[in-house]
Amino acid sequence: MSDLTCIIIGGGHAGLAALKAIKETTRGMANGRRIRFVLFDKQPGHVRKILLFRPAAGGEEIVIPWTHYEFSEGVEFVHSTVISVDRREKQIRYEDVQGKDARMQYDLLVVAVGSVVRQPGPEQGGISLTDLQTAAVIRERWRANLRQAAHEKNPKERKRLMTVAVTGAGISGIETSSELALEMQKEASSLGLSPSDISVYLVSGQERLFMEGPKKVGRKLDQMLSECGVTVVYNRKVMREEAGVVTLNNGDRLSVGLCIWTIGLIPNPALRTMGLPLTPDGQVLVDESYRVQGAPGVYSIGDCARIVDPKTGKAALMRCAELALQDDRLGKIMLADLEGRPAPVHKSAPIDLYCIGLGKNRGLVWGRKWGLSMIVTGKLAWKFRKVAWDAGSKLR
Helix, strand or coil: CCCEEEEEECCCHHHHHHHHHHHHHHCCEECCEEEEEEEEECCCEEECHHHCHHHHHCCCCCEEEHHHCHHHCCCEEEEEEEEEEECCCCEEEEEECCCCEEEEECCEEEECCCEEECCCCHHHCCEECCCHHHHHHHHHHHHHHHHHHCCCCCHHHHHHHCEEEEECCCHHHHHHHHHHHHHHHHHHHHCCCCHHHCEEEEECCCCCCCCCCCHHHHHHHHHHHHHHCEEEECCCCEEEEECCEEEECCCCEEECCEEEECCCEEECHHHHHCCCCECCCCCEEECCCCEECCCCCEEECHHHEECECCCCCCECCCCHHHHHHHHHHHHHHHHHHHHCCCCCCCCCCCCEEEEEECCCCCEEEEEEECCEEEEEECHHHHHHHHHHHHHHCCCC
């Protein structure tokens, strides 16, 4: 019997999780046939996207070589960009790093290309924290500003160079602003500047932080951000940044050395060319067992898929926490489908749980189950967050 070819498109958190789950569930075999695993990704290694603020603030390396993972043994890694999926012929078309066009047949296909950071219009200025390249640009920019500030005689200009605005106050914005403030304070001290002169503004379009939970969590986050040196500006939106001036929707202006956009996620636009059925928002349409509609042998999980709990009608959010249960279930679903057995169906997470990092040994964890709310802060919350980060990248 010939081998079955299982292709995973995307080596981010969802793709890596899918690969691990399918390999472990099937043990590389199905109905007496060996499964050949092929992972396609445009990056040369796994990028820990949820930690993009780390290289932007402290220069941390967040790329992990594919060979680091034990479950990568025997897997073919193809450094390429997938262009389209031919559902009838069961093949993908891709372009390698040299720009050459190629195709590969599949028996099983997992689409796990995730999401990308939403970007403002080019006329709005600032820098979006979208990838490793922009993270590096952000770090170099604020460090250069501080070096310039160390020699600046004009107090007003020195203050501007030591000020950053982060627009978008979701978890990404909260984590970015807190770690950035702490790193900037350390750098300022090393340059002979006063750390207290560092100003980081987090601009929120909402009346409070963390709209997903109770008001007390938002108040606690505000307090903890203040302790880090972050000032939250509520009920305001950044309209544009130009020549070091951020203009808000009420006409107020902030003089800044840098404006960073962290305004949420959208499904990966690459899905638009793949030829798969999508929602108006651009997510892949799947059934309750992650099967792509009208595409036998094709599955999708993670941020790029529209996954709905058939019992509650609740759609999965674009959060790593949602993925934790999807990947394990996907392996069981695919094996059941191969063996002709009834497959498991999607279920929402049994508990609402959010982990937020606020710099080393600082964090907040909020959970809710059966109507009961729980808040953990400090070092223990930081450990929870670190475990979540590592689990997302399959380092545990």
